[in-house]
Amino acid sequence: MSTIHIKGGRLIDPSQGIDATLDLWLREKQVLAVGRDGPEQVDEVIDATGLIVCPGLIDCHVHLREPGNEEDETIATGADAALAGGVTTVACMPNTIPPLDTPAGVEYIVLQAKRAKKCNVYPVGAVSKGRTGNELAELGRLVEAGAVAFTDDGAPVANPALMKRALQYASMFDKVIMQHCQVMELTEGGVMNGGFQSMRLGIPGMPPEAEDIMVARDIRLAEVTGGRLHIQHISTARAVDCVREGKRRGVRVTAEACPHHFTLTDDRLASFDSHFKMNPPLRTQSDVEAVIEGLTDGTIEILSTDHAPHAPEKKARELNLAPFGIIGLETLVPLTISYLIEPGHLDWSTAIRMLTIAPAQLLGLDHRKGSLRPGFDADVTILDPSARWVVDPSQSRSKSRNTPFGGWEVTGRAHTVIVNGEVRFRAGELTSP
């Protein structure tokens, strides 16, 4: 039996209300103990003095592009990027080619993730067959194959009747419907946020109301069905208000925000650089402030990346033709520290909650992940909270390089990452299990 002793670190586990200098022992694939006393016989001691020890980080919104677009990312390379970013578990989106709308497709992801043996990968199934928004996919069989949630992400479930049915039907399995909120008729041809900047630059806009309206509609549908709704990558002030109000009414709605939506605004598109092209688009300063406020007051309880890799040749095109999306796994931690924790918007415990137990609960993994309770999976992230470094896209573990944060000086990064009791990342290097 292999035992790891992580000693001297600041252990933060919001699921147990812990934020103290405590040791952690892992045995085989499970957490053995948290505290000051543990077994004396250990195989490895990791000195975490000056570091933060927390449950393995969970990203509920990642695109791995396999199958279908392996030139952008594979499950193995995406999982490498996750590990380098301190993320031990990812939920991958179903907008692959073909989409994850069959048990075979979902099982393929599970199998490829096992072969890669990097981080934990959980597939999110498609809501509709072919992601066409017409007919429910076989949600029950997808659950049995390993799907942890459902979404047609990349596009919304546009038809309100289908969305209502999905919320009703998925509640039978207590699974959440994750929605990319956007009224497509209002964003047709859109490339960036619709507003002052798009008007100035003559770039087709995606107005904020396209998101606001869909969020409002789906919260109402969740309310009448009692289903679980999750708002993906929230980006507008009104949408945040709408979620806040829905929660007040007791609707089962959760929301996530991505680092680019709390760090960047649409004036960046003045450079016409496709690295600032994402969907939902970068919004205005008041939207950024509203997202941060939503994170601060608990309206938004999850941080995710929407890691969306695209090969360099695809992004190096004219703005309207370049695909939406940026990579994000390796910049999640430093941007969270630099732009949420250091300015005082979030304390460490709240930020770690948003990256651990909250996404575990969303995905129904909270019986064994997102916490360092004894018996839980031995997934641990050790962070160096004070490391200063400069983001260098060429060093990314992702297959793609499409980040707008290249050259940014940031604080904090993953130090050591343990998955299922095995050290998979240490001192800036991926380690072979």
Added chain:
Amino acid sequence: MSTAPASAATWTRRHLLGLEELSAEEITAILDTAESFAEVSDRPRKKVPALQGKVVFNLFFENSTRTRTSFSLAAKRLSADVQDFSASTSSLSKGESFIDTARNIEAMGCDVMIVRHSISGAPHLLAKHVGSSVINAGDGAHEHPTQGLLDLLTIRRKKGRIEGLTVGLVGDIAHSRVARSNIWGLTKLGAKVILCGPPTLVPRSFEQLGCEVAYHLDDVLPRLDVINVLRIQAERQQRGLFPSVSEYFYFYGVTQQRILRSRPDVLLIAPGPINRGVELTPEVADGPHSAILDQVTNGLAVRMAVLYLVSGRASQGDRAD
């Protein structure tokens, strides 16, 4: 012309990508340079050696006849070698990327690339990837700087000034690159700009650029020194942005009656191609207030000036932009 106009001394840019980033002094420098080139067109031998040995490529990724012809002729009058490139017959149709196409052209010894593209920012993308000077000949709905400059030159020549004038831009402002370049150029040089058209084509947000937005042409007509009539694309009507061409003409068409209600010295310009009977009537287009053909002539001078200024700096290895 053997010596550079004095105003060229203020010019330090390698590219011309838009009027937004130019100062009033830089815009004036181009207009002044254009004045000195206008005289070349009146000579029996319409040629100067200013760009001898330089290679100018017309990279047109979107259809255009008049702008391309105007640039070609301008380059030839400056004695440059000019090569046309149009996307439909190029390797772009074989899947080559926009940037690779431009790099190949550059490898043939290109000094200046004149770029027309249907996507906003495309010339800016090229400017980051090539060593040549890039001139924006119209990018999406963003800017059409040489059209803006030739409109400014036409107004200045006809009215003797820009500052203090009130200029009305009538038509599809939201989707117009000409409108944006006009707005930047006119406001920087001290004119007041009134934008007029239905709210679906003239969003209120344009007020943030320092313009006045008006929906009723008849109300603003008496205040205008210049009417700049922008083209209405049939596609906008098909997308439902206004109910019909005839309704548009009823409210915004520049007719003889409307000219009669305008100031007696009102100047009428239009970037073209004009749709007679949609934006304006033939008697107005050909009437005494119209400077539409002067615009075409002035366009040549403006493009000679721009080619001269950007390639002059490029030849000195200046990368100050």
